[in-house]
Amino acid sequence: MKLVVDNLSCARGRRRVLEGVSFSAADGESVLLSGANGSGKTTLLRTLAGFMTPHSGAARLEGGPEGFGLDECCHYVGHLNGIKSGFSVDENLAFLAAYLGGNGLEAIDEAAYAFDLEPLRHVPAGFLSAGQKRRLGLARLALAWRPVWLLDEPTVSLDVASQELLAEAVRAHAGSGGIIVAASHVPLGVGFSRTVHLAGGHAEIEEAA
Ligand SMILES: Nc1ncnc2c1ncn2[C@@H]1O[C@H](COP(=O)(O)OP(=O)(O)OP(=O)(O)O)[C@@H](O)[C@H]1O
Numbered sequence: 001m002k003l004v005v006d007n008l009s010c011a012r013g014r015r016r017v018l019e020g021v022s023f024s025a026a027d028g029e030s031v032l033l034s035g036a037n038g039s040g041k042t043t044l045l046r047t048l049a050g051f052m053t054p055h056s057g058a059a060r061l062e063g064g065p066e067g068f069g070l071d072e073c074c075h076y077v078g079h080l081n082g083i084k085s086g087f088s089v090d091e092n093l094a095f096l097a098a099y100l101g102g103n104g105l106e107a108i109d110e111a112a113y114a115f116d117l118e119p120l121r122h123v124p125a126g127f128l129s130a131g132q133k134r135r136l137g138l139a140r141l142a143l144a145w146r147p148v149w150l151l152d153e154p155t156v157s158l159d160v161a162s163q164e165l166l167a168e169a170v171r172a173h174a175g176s177g178g179i180i181v182a183a184s185h186v187p188l189g190v191g192f193s194r195t196v197h198l199a200g201g202h203a204e205i206e207e208a209a
Contacts, residue, residue: 001027001063003048003070003148003179008057010043016055017043019201023194030170030180030190035198041183042078044198045150048181049076064147075146077154081137085126089117089136092125093143100144111142115165130157141169149173151182164189 003025010018017040025031033041046052048059050071061070083092093108112118115135125136134157155163167189170180174190182188197204
């Protein structure tokens with residue numbers, strides 16, 4: 001399996017934000033996106049997730065699940081947690097599991113355990129703290145298998161213990177052959193295979209030593 005980003009150019013409004021970005025990631029590899037505020041990290045992640053159409057170029061998953069596009073093979077965790085405030089934690093997990101085609105009650109229990117949501121399962125999501133909301137947003141990672149994880153500053157609002165829960169999930173995903181592309185100012189528990197430095201719309205690739 002290989003994620004291939006091939007000469008991708010993206011615009012926001014009328015402005016070109018990314019120009020000819022290319023990199024790849026094979027099974028078990030993780031890629032760090034780095035760059036100043038506004039350099040295009042979110043734009044790149046959202047384009048890979050299929051939320052935005054590139055101006056030119058393409059991204060694809062070679063050797064992934066047959067018949068599924070890259071957008072269907074991704075989990076995207078962005079700045080918004082994508083949770084429903086009026087639903088309890090359990091109801092959010094059930095909704096997400098149904099939406100993602102998750103593996104039913106067992107997956108919900110596993111996701112609640114993996115992101116330490118057990119004591120909060122009957123609490124309305126609107127009552128959760130920022131870090132608890134983030135853990136609920138991240139729980140989708142454990143609800144249904146997706147080969148590619150796209151993580152945009154996933155540790156925001158997380159305390160040290162919660163960062164370690166995320167790191168465990170990331171390590172397990174990479175260890176089982178998953179691919180991770182992340183923008184993060186905090187280590188995510190894995191050694192990144194390469195770093196994509198974004199500046200002025202262009203990408204410079206730095207391979208891990
Ligand atoms: N909806 C939009 N319309 C027009 N321009 C936008 C829009 N959203 C983002 N931009 C611009 O696109 C550029 C890239 O933004 P993006 O959010 O991808 O950067 P980023 O590297 O993720 O930044 P940060 O580190 O601050 O999260 C920025 O200059 C931003 O102003």
